[in-house]
Amino acid sequence: MSPHETGSVLVVDDEPEMAIALRETLRRDGYRVSLAQNGREAIEKIAREEYGWVISDVRMPSVDGWELLSRLKEKSPLTRVILMTAYGTVPQAVAAMKQGAVNFLTKPFKAEDLRKILEPPAPDQCEEKAGCAQGSGGRSPWENVSRPIRTRNPAMVRILGMIDAVASTPATILIEGESGTGKELLARYLHERSTRAHRPFVAVNCAALPDNLLESELFGYEKGAFSGAIARKIGKFELAHSGTLLLDEVGEMELALQAKLLRVIQEREIDRVGGTRPVPVDIRIIATTNRNLKEEVRAGRFREDLYYRLRVFPVALPPLRERMEDIPLLAERFRLAFEKEHMAVGPFAPETIELLARHPWPGNVRELENVVTRAAFLAEGRTILPSHVSDLLDPEAENIGRGEECDAGIRPGRSVWEVERELILRTLASCGGNKAQSARLLGINVRTLRNKLSEYGIGGGEGNGEESA
Helix, strand or coil: CCHHHCCEEEEECCCHHHHHHHHHHHHHCCCEEEEECCHHHHHHHHHHCCCCEEEEECCCCCCCHHHHHHHHHHHCCCCEEEEEECCCCHHHHHHHHHCCCCEEEECCCCHHHHHHHHCCCCHHHCCCHHHHHCCECCECCCCCCCCCCCCCCHHHHHHHHHHHHHHCCCCCEEEECCCCCCHHHHHHHHHHHCCCCCCCEEEEECCCCCHHHHHHHHHEECCCCCCCCCCCEECHHHHCCCCEEEEECHHHCCHHHHHHHHHHHHHCEECCECCCCCEECCCEEEEEECCCHHHHHHCCCCCHHHHHHHCCEEEECCCHHHCHHHHHHHHHHHHHHHHHHCCCCCCECHHHHHHHHHCCCCCHHHHHHHHHHHHHHHHCCCCECHHHHHCCCCCCHHHHHCCCCCCCCCCCCCCHHHHHHHHHHHHHHHCCCCHHHHHHHHCCCHHHHHHHHHHCCCCCCCCCCCCCC
16 A cells, blocks of 8 residues: 555654644554654655655745645655644635645644544545545545535635635635525535634525615614614624624625625624624624626725625635536435435436536526426436426526527517516526526626516515525
8 A cells, every 4th residue: 555545644843842742643543653843854754755644834944834845746746735834824825725735724723623634535425536636635625514515626626625725714705606506505614614613604695685684684783773673683793703604695785784894894893783882793704796796896886895805715616517527426416315305216317417417507506406306306216317307407598508698589569578577587497496696697686686576476585596605
């Protein structure tokens, strides 16, 4: 067996106390550990012996951690490297991942944090060995999450690696991407990989509530603050204290409320509606949006100062049409989830997977989940055939998903109201009923879409499809 597959570790640190502490911790976990006082000594040891892991400090005399990482990538590319420092920043963490480090730890860190990185996956926890190898050093970076993230896409694997690196920092994260790409799932993954994992994770959908309700939902209110305020209400910021607050679809927030959010981010304290004194909060903020916030800033709909406060560490999730290799993997995951929650169902016929792989999926992963779930019901325990899927795929979605125009029933004699209604309903159908995704494609906000649906007698409340992750 190769040394890279065994528990051989080289700890590189010019602080003897830290190096010895790491050695004892790793030995208790069954690893074979050697020590080096700096990068030069480490290079000499690696020339004589192979190591599966190198755990190195960044700041050292002679050869520092960055140079050591660079040399290892050239001379021993299979060696997995973890960098650690007491002066960690988000840009450093990102740089480490880009240069090939498995992870970046900020001192002091818990033994459990290191153990999670070093532990190999069980055979059934890794979807694909190649994918795992690009994650956290052989360990599937998406295990131990309530809803695992499944991917074979190189861009997604890189994103998960960067999230691993930045999770232990307090950085504010902005996750951008179309509706249904998994923004909220990625936010939960980040929370569960952070030092706040055992603290609250609180999500609020900024698109689902009118402005006056959103303010009291976020900040809470005191008894008597307004008519109907018969008791104090604790807002989402306070509920998330010591944990993580997810601001879902932050681009839907009105300017006045954006100013209040900016103050919270700067001061780390909130004012309840009707309150007389500020309340301090200790939270990690993650924001998601399906809008292009840079364009929203140019249009005057989003504050530039808030944009840069939120965009400390930006993540752009690719749409499903750009990660088509994940479709069989995701479809099978959703099929198994259906079987667990409802009833036994047969496998996919190969032609069914081919059909799914040709669809552009404007509604992204959520649309795929909906289609697989409905097809599984139709199959009634038998093999899922193309006939169980084809009627669920909107033929117009191919045009809509690729940004091409469709006639939407335009012909002489039809009113603007009728054409508008048909376009809205066809777009909504193509997005699996998801209002946030439909609004984005139509170029309107979610509130306008809800009002239009109400006008058509369909109802535009906070029903299925309002979520936008």
